[in-house]
Amino acid sequence: MTARIDRRSILAGAGALLAAPTAGLGQQPWPQGRVLKLVVPFPPAGATDVLARLVADKLGRTWGTNIVVENRPGAGGNIGTDAVAKAEPTGDTFLIVSVGMATNQYLYQKLTYDPARDLAPIxxxxxxPNLLVVNKTVPANNVAELIAYAKANPGKLTYGSSGIGTSVHLCGELFxxxxxxxxxxxxxxGTAQATQDLIGGRIDLIFDNIPQALPHVRAGSIRGFGITTAKRSPTAPEFAPIADTVPGFDVSSWFALFAPAKTPPAVIAKIQADTKAGIADPAVRAKMDALAAEPVGNSPDELGAFLQAEMKRWGDLIKEVGLKVE
Incomplete structure (x- = not known):
């Protein structure tokens, strides 16, 4: 009888260790003593990368641990996203993504991960917001005149983007x-070359990132016609929303954290709470303001619902237009 009880105790103890990805929490709570990894599925220096480094730096200092930002670009973000989807769900690896999380399943013939099943929202x-900017030679002075000119000259205007399926591109398709x-x-x-070609007159317009476009607008090299969000941006308050002229036009570039599915809920809750607090910090907020980035910090459930809505919205448009990445 004693032997049986001991055997059960041993098995129960082993099972508890296997079931707990954060075993030893009593002595060293997650994430103390760990090196964490935040994967950016895009090259360095872009908006996603800059925001990732702000978040990693703030969380690392809050937790007293090291968070390595790892760039794993390629295939519209699919390579890095797939790596995190297949990572161990211990909380040690997480991901920052943008609109491709909602659109890539419609743009690419086959994904090696399921964004809804394999990743957990944090x-x-x-x-x-983006800014509609126009070359100085385009014969229009505002959004209404641009629409009138485009209708009178179908197929004549060209618009640049940072790639197929990006928010900059989808702005143009929705418009x-x-x-x-x-x-x-x-x-x-990327938008850097597109902006230079806009200034040089090789394309007519672009729904550009505000930090990229605004200095050129204020220098008089190009003209700004409107903000892509439903309300004015504090960074560029002089520009009215495009929605004032085009009802229903409301597009933002967004950046969100996800973890591998089955990451412990307590870990996800801690990342969410500390990220929300971190992006409210005045020093972090000042750096985000320079990117025209509005901090959010919503709950995992709210992010999950937002993702589903984005999948529906952009999936319908992508299928209607017939967009595909070859």
């Missing part, structure tokens, strides 16, 4: 749908 870090216009899409590898 929190939205920030939302960033055409809601206004009944037809423009020619010119994709680039």
């Amino acid at each position: 929190t939205m870090v920030a939302m960033v 055409q749908k809601l206004t009944g216009t037809k423009m020619v899409h010119v994709p680039y590898r």
Whole structure:
């Protein structure tokens, strides 16, 4: 009898260790003593990377641990996202993504992960509006005149983007749908070259990131016609929302944290709570303001619901337009 009790105790203890990815929490609570990894599925220096480093630095100092930011770019963010989807769900690896989390399943023929099944939402870090900017030679002075010109000259205007399926591109597709216009899409590898070509007159317009476009607008090199969100941006308050002219037009670039599915809920709750507190810190907020990034910090459930809505919204548009990444 004693032997049987001992055997059960041993098995129970082993099972508890196997079942607890954060075993030893009593002595050293997660994440103390660990090196964490925040994966950015895009190259360095872009908006996703900059926000990731702000978050990693703030959380690392809050927790007294090291958070390594690892860039794993490729395939529109799919390579890095897949790596995190397949990582051990211990809380030691998490991910920052953008709109591709909602759109890539419609743009790519086959994904090696399921965004809804294989990844757990943590929190939205920030939302960033874009700015409709236009070359100085385009014969229009505002959004209404631009629409009128585009309708009178179908297929004549060209608009640049940072690549197929990016928020910059989807702004253009939604604009055409809601206004009944037809423009020619010119994709680039990022907005920097697209902005230079806009200044040089090689394309007519772009729904550009505010930090990229605003200095050129204020220098007089290009013109700003409107913000892509439903309300004005504190960073560029002089520009009215495009929605004032085009009802229903409301697009933001967004950046959110996800973890592998089955990551312990307590770990996700801690990352969410400390991220929310971190992005409210005045020093962090000042750096985000420079990116025109509005801190969010919503709950995992709220982020999950937002993702489902984005999948529906952009999935319908992508299928209607017939967008595909070859």
